[in-house]
Amino acid sequence: MSEQLTNEQINEAGHLTIGGVDADQLAAKYQTPLAVYDVSKIRDQIRRFKSVFEANGVDYAVSYASKAFATIAMFQVIDQEQGHIDVVSGGELYTAIQANFPMSRVSFHGNNKSREELEMAVKNKVGVIVLDNFHEIELLDQVLKEQDATSAVMLRITPGISAHTHEYISTGQEDSKFGFDLKSGQADQALQEVLANDRMNMLGIHAHIGSQIFELKGFQMAAKKLVEIAANWHNQYQYQPEVINVGGGFGIRYTKDDHPLAPEDFVDAIVKTIKQSAADQNLDMPAVWIEPGRSIAGPAGYNLYTVGSRKDVPGLTSYLTVDGGMGDNIRPALYQAEYEAVLVDQPNALPTETVHVAGKYCESGDILIDKQALPASKPGDVLAVLDTGAYGYSMASNYNRNPRPAVVFVENGESTLVVKRETYADLTRLDQPLPKTF
Numbered sequence: 001m002s003e004q005l006t007n008e009q010i011n012e013a014g015h016l017t018i019g020g021v022d023a024d025q026l027a028a029k030y031q032t033p034l035a036v037y038d039v040s041k042i043r044d045q046i047r048r049f050k051s052v053f054e055a056n057g058v059d060y061a062v063s064y065a066s067k068a069f070a071t072i073a074m075f076q077v078i079d080q081e082q083g084h085i086d087v088v089s090g091g092e093l094y095t096a097i098q099a100n101f102p103m104s105r106v107s108f109h110g111n112n113k114s115r116e117e118l119e120m121a122v123k124n125k126v127g128v129i130v131l132d133n134f135h136e137i138e139l140l141d142q143v144l145k146e147q148d149a150t151s152a153v154m155l156r157i158t159p160g161i162s163a164h165t166h167e168y169i170s171t172g173q174e175d176s177k178f179g180f181d182l183k184s185g186q187a188d189q190a191l192q193e194v195l196a197n198d199r200m201n202m203l204g205i206h207a208h209i210g211s212q213i214f215e216l217k218g219f220q221m222a223a224k225k226l227v228e229i230a231a232n233w234h235n236q237y238q239y240q241p242e243v244i245n246v247g248g249g250f251g252i253r254y255t256k257d258d259h260p261l262a263p264e265d266f267v268d269a270i271v272k273t274i275k276q277s278a279a280d281q282n283l284d285m286p287a288v289w290i291e292p293g294r295s296i297a298g299p300a301g302y303n304l305y306t307v308g309s310r311k312d313v314p315g316l317t318s319y320l321t322v323d324g325g326m327g328d329n330i331r332p333a334l335y336q337a338e339y340e341a342v343l344v345d346q347p348n349a350l351p352t353e354t355v356h357v358a359g360k361y362c363e364s365g366d367i368l369i370d371k372q373a374l375p376a377s378k379p380g381d382v383l384a385v386l387d388t389g390a391y392g393y394s395m396a397s398n399y400n401r402n403p404r405p406a407v408v409f410v411e412n413g414e415s416t417l418v419v420k421r422e423t424y425a426d427l428t429r430l431d432q433p434l435p436k437t438f
Ligand SMILES: *Cc1c(COP(=O)(O)O)cnc(C)c1O
Pocket: 065, 067, 068, 086, 109, 208, 210, 211, 212, 247, 248, 249, 250, 291, 292, 293, 294, 295, 390
């Protein structure tokens, strides 16, 4: 059995269950391809992150980085858990507004927020705008003046620390498109501009060092660095950040080769480092914010597919093709992300072959899993790819004009549709035929 599954997830029929519901039944009821979330896993991860802050009596926010998976229902679950959210676009903010998510618990991120997006954020009184660059400080100043408003802000800095991970998803190194550079003095200049601005309330300092990180070291270095900056700002500008935000990036298990730390371990290391550094620097203990995305949405998600055609290349390999692929999960094609899968009606059966799990899209690179050991399967069997909850549906496309899948939430044996499957009519909804004169 895949190590990502527990015994409780196998029912009496020997089938995979998700949130207490037979995955075969979910596939039959909602059709495939289907994204399914076990909601109790989402809640659990948030609670585990929170527990260490609570136990240490540290002021905190666990702010879900919603780009991992942003829908109204997801925001409602985060709200039920009293979490915060990060948004990075007008569209994510709009979704949060539609979900009635409390705007005071929203952080607005992004390295090129437009004037319209900033206007929307200020009008809706989002909790904090995380400033990324000088252009944005100027734009926000104009927007605040126009609306005669004020806003809490944070400064995103690049701490000069690179986490050991894939370069496309690593952001903390100096040569990054995100945030104010530290060494060259940009961060200090930004601070002075913000402190001099009556409409901006400088709440704290932010860094995000990368994604899918398995080690504590990067977080400890970043946390220490942020406290040093805080101490520096205190000495030089008599300003002390209320909040130190160390971002997200906590690694999860996709395959048996991944050995992630527990959420508690990450928070424990971050809290200890900040406590110690603050004491060393004679600073008051700040509030500590974290921004997990993948680690909240990822492990809770399953993509269900129906097995279709098969190609056996004599003497070489076999391609087992499913009814989805890069349109609903671009990660394998985009950065060679790896997953594991099981057949939902025999997740425990011993494998008898190793196949490429291929998608149905017209790209040779549309391979969901390069090497998957499986028992014998036949067309019509349902395959569950595990741990697909982050950056899967949220990156889905209509490539080849395939409709995007439906999304279902399951908890305590009850399932509910939270995003409808796109229809063909949806696909042409925005198309305009040529006028006769054209
Ligand atoms: C993407 C992102 C996160 C979340 O990263 P994960 O790897 O999904 O945890 C957090 N903070 C910022 C600023 C981000 O851009």
